[in-house]
Amino acid sequence: MSTAHVLLGLLAGGPMHGYELKRSHDQRLPQAKPVAFGQVYATIGRLQRDGLVTTAGHDQEGGPERTSFEITEAGRKRLDDWLGETEPPAPYVTSTLFAKVAVAVLVSGADRARDYLVAQRAAHMERLRALTAVKTDPASSLGEVVAADYAILHLDADLRWVSNTLERVADLHREVHP
Amino acid sequence: MTILRARGVVKSYGRTAALRGVTIDVAEGEILAVTGPSGCGKSTLLHCLAGILRPDAGEVTYGGHRLDTWSERMRSRLRRTEFGVLFQFGQLVAELTAAENVALPLLLAGTGRREARTAAEGWLDRLGVADVADARPGEMSGGQQQRCAVARALVTEPRVLFADEPTGALDSRTSEALLGELVRLAREQRTTVLLVTHDVQVAAYADREVSLRDGVVDASGLGLTAAQGRHGR
Ligand SMILES: Nc1ncnc2c1ncn2[C@@H]1O[C@H](COP(=O)(O)OP(=O)(O)OP(=O)(O)O)[C@@H](O)[C@H]1O
Numbered sequence: 532m533s534t535a536h537v538l539l540g541l542l543a544g545g546p547m548h549g550y551e552l553k554r555s556h557d558q559r560l561p562q563a564k565p566v567a568f569g570q571v572y573a574t575i576g577r578l579q580r581d582g583l584v585t586t587a588g589h590d591q592e593g594g595p596e597r598t599s600f601e602i603t604e605a606g607r608k609r610l611d612d613w614l615g616e617t618e619p620p621a622p623y624v625t626s627t628l629f630a631k632v633a634v635a636v637l638v639s640g641a642d643r644a645r646d647y648l649v650a651q652r653a654a655h656m657e658r659l660r661a662l663t664a665v666k667t668d669p670a671s672s673l674g675e676v677v678a679a680d681y682a683i684l685h686l687d688a689d690l691r692w693v694s695n696t697l698e699r700v701a702d703l704h705r706e707v708h709p
Numbered sequence: 710m711t712i713l714r715a716r717g718v719v720k721s722y723g724r725t726a727a728l729r730g731v732t733i734d735v736a737e738g739e740i741l742a743v744t745g746p747s748g749c750g751k752s753t754l755l756h757c758l759a760g761i762l763r764p765d766a767g768e769v770t771y772g773g774h775r776l777d778t779w780s781e782r783m784r785s786r787l788r789r790t791e792f793g794v795l796f797q798f799g800q801l802v803a804e805l806t807a808a809e810n811v812a813l814p815l816l817l818a819g820t821g822r823r824e825a826r827t828a829a830e831g832w833l834d835r836l837g838v839a840d841v842a843d844a845r846p847g848e849m850s851g852g853q854q855q856r857c858a859v860a861r862a863l864v865t866e867p868r869v870l871f872a873d874e875p876t877g878a879l880d881s882r883t884s885e886a887l888l889g890e891l892v893r894l895a896r897e898q899r900t901t902v903l904l905v906t907h908d909v910q911v912a913a914y915a916d917r918e919v920s921l922r923d924g925v926v927d928a929s930g931l932g933l934t935a936a937q938g939r940h941g942r
Pocket residue numbers: 722723725726727745746747748749750751752753754797907
């Protein structure tokens with residue numbers, strides 16, 4: 532995911548300090564990993580260099596001096612272009628989940644893969660329950676519900692694949708131990 | 710506290726063994742998902758627990774009482790007063806309006822006409838389908854019919870709700886709305902819910918999941934125990 536574009540999107544709503552950007556990022560994208568401060572500053576630095584963001588001012592309310600940033604016209608244009616581009620369907624077969632099972636089948640046989648899948652299914656189901664609770668909580672914001680939905684549907688896809696794989700591994704087991 | 714319990718329940722249809730010794734405990738107030746592939750015995754288990762089918766062997770107890778040895782008259786009385794059922798197929802009476810369908814279980818239990826009508830309208834409203842109160846099932850969408858069926862299952866404020874694929878034919882937004890409402894109402898009234906589904910997204914609304922596989926509880930939650938067991942014999 533492009534942190535640069537997300538930060539541009541956040542700045543489209545008005546100037547912010549680095550700290551506010553981080554907080555706003557973590558709030559708006561609650562299921563994504565929290566972004567590190569270092570990454571916010573490094574990214575802003577690059578956006579400034581490319582003329583997409585500029586400093587809007589400095590203030591010093593009792594504490595250390597803080598710089599606030601603002602999106603430029605070129606930044607808005609870049610953001611708009613990004614929002615207009617479709618994404619190539621992601622190659623999910625690069626996921627660690629898939630890789631582990633493939634390797635487990637390869638090196639340790641069906642039993643090892645099955646144990647892993649059983650444990651993984653339980654972990655997925657637990658997460659699915661937690662996300663469903665977020666989705667049904669009337670106090671959740673639209674952003675939280677949308678993020679939960681996205682994660683739920685992807686976990687659902689993983690779970691279907693886990694079930695199918697378990698069936699296949701069971702068939703294999705039956706062939707090996709008739 | 711355990712409200713419903715099955716011990717070694719066996720049920721066959723002719724030569725088809727649908728349940729081959731199922732043991733489960735359902736705690737009061739819990740929402741339990743019963744999952745598993747098509748034909749594994751979910752509906753049959755639900756019907757045995759609800760006292761609709763009598764097991765060939767094993768025990769079903771409700772609040773400590775042996776349900777499986779009761780007469781049909783006693784069991785159907787229990788179903789009217791303590792249980793709510795939401796079937797997989799054929800929910801509403803086609804000749805009755807939505808409000809009449811929802812009022813029906815109350816009328817059967819001896820509630821007065823006016824009071825039953827008011828309660829029915831209240832439940833239709835809580836499920837967001839007050840506007841179809843006077844429509845017949847044939848004039849409602851599938852989702853509206855499903856909500857009416859939920860209203861009818863909950864109108865007697867049952868202690869246990871048996872729901873068999875309650876969102877089977879609905880799109881995901883509609884089923885999400887219905888499940889959200891169902892779970893909220895159940896929690897509010899401390900209703901125990903048995904939610905039969907083969908959909909993990911639906912199962913995620915429950916507190917706990919029991920998986921069936923070829924008529925037995927699958928201990929791994931995945932079905933391989935049963936496959937191996939069958940194999941080992
Ligand atoms: N009335 C019946 N007569 C004969 N066989 C039946 C009957 N009802 C169910 N069966 C058989 O019993 C087994 C279990 O059926 P059941 O309806 O309990 O499965 P299920 O898990 O609810 O499946 P689904 O997800 O498709 O609804 C199946 O093999 C089915 O063919």
